[in-house]
Amino acid sequence: NAGVTQTPKFQVLKTGQSMTLQCAQDMNHEYMSWYRQDPGMGLRLIHYSVGAGITDQGEVPNGYNVSRSTTEDFPLRLLSAAPSQTSVYFCASSYEIGGAGQYFGPGTRLTVT
Amino acid sequence: SQKIEQNSEALNIQEGKTATLTCNYTNYSPAYLQWYRQDPGRGPVFLLLIRENEKEKRKERLKVTFDTTLKQSLFHITASQPADSATYLCALSSDYKLSFGAGTTVTVRA
Numbered sequence: 761n762a763g764v765t766q767t768p769k770f771q772v773l774k775t776g777q778s779m780t781l782q783c784a785q786d787m788n789h790e791y792m793s794w795y796r797q798d799p800g801m802g803l804r805l806i807h808y809s810v811g812a813g814i815t816d817q818g819e820v821p822n823g824y825n826v827s828r829s830t831t832e833d834f835p836l837r838l839l840s841a842a843p844s845q846t847s848v849y850f851c852a853s854s855y856e857i858g859g860a861g862q863y864f865g866p867g868t869r870l871t872v873t
Numbered sequence: 874s875q876k877i878e879q880n881s882e883a884l885n886i887q888e889g890k891t892a893t894l895t896c897n898y899t900n901y902s903p904a905y906l907q908w909y910r911q912d913p914g915r916g917p918v919f920l921l922l923i924r925e926n927e928k929e930k931r932k933e934r935l936k937v938t939f940d941t942t943l944k945q946s947l948f949h950i951t952a953s954q955p956a957d958s959a960t961y962l963c964a965l966s967s968d969y970k971l972s973f974g975a976g977t978t979v980t981v982r983a
Contacts, residue, residue: 801975857969860922864916867914
């Protein structure tokens, strides 16, 4: 099993550009989520999904879109990048939320200039 | 508002000693509390989960306690080793979401 994979590992965008961060898992997990991690602030939930076709907002959803067309994939779209979106982004998956530990991907380091 | 606080950003201890980390929370009623380890440049790795009706959980040299009255969890690393040096995160589950504390960085000196 590859676990949770994320691409790209690094990305530099100019303000106003859009892009999609890819996330895939091969563990048949229903629950997937996206977090951003900023120094001193811990992990903050952006969006999550409890199954294919079902998504919901987390703590900091503004400026991001998600969709879940398959169990395996959960891409995160930045609509119009802003410097405030400079961060490290992590995707995670689990059998359930709370009652099971989450498996995290290696992260994408995004810089918006 | 909901808040998760982990004690001090950094903890330096001597090899062989026990490291004790604290996770306090307000305005949550979590059914589960989880602990993760994160190394620099990597994603968090799940360590332990404890349920609200459990007082204590152990895994090898790790021990977690959960006091829902005090709204606090303690995370202990016994017989610490330099390889235990990392940032440790606590997380609470509520309404299909997992909320994380900012983490405590542990450095174990040989």
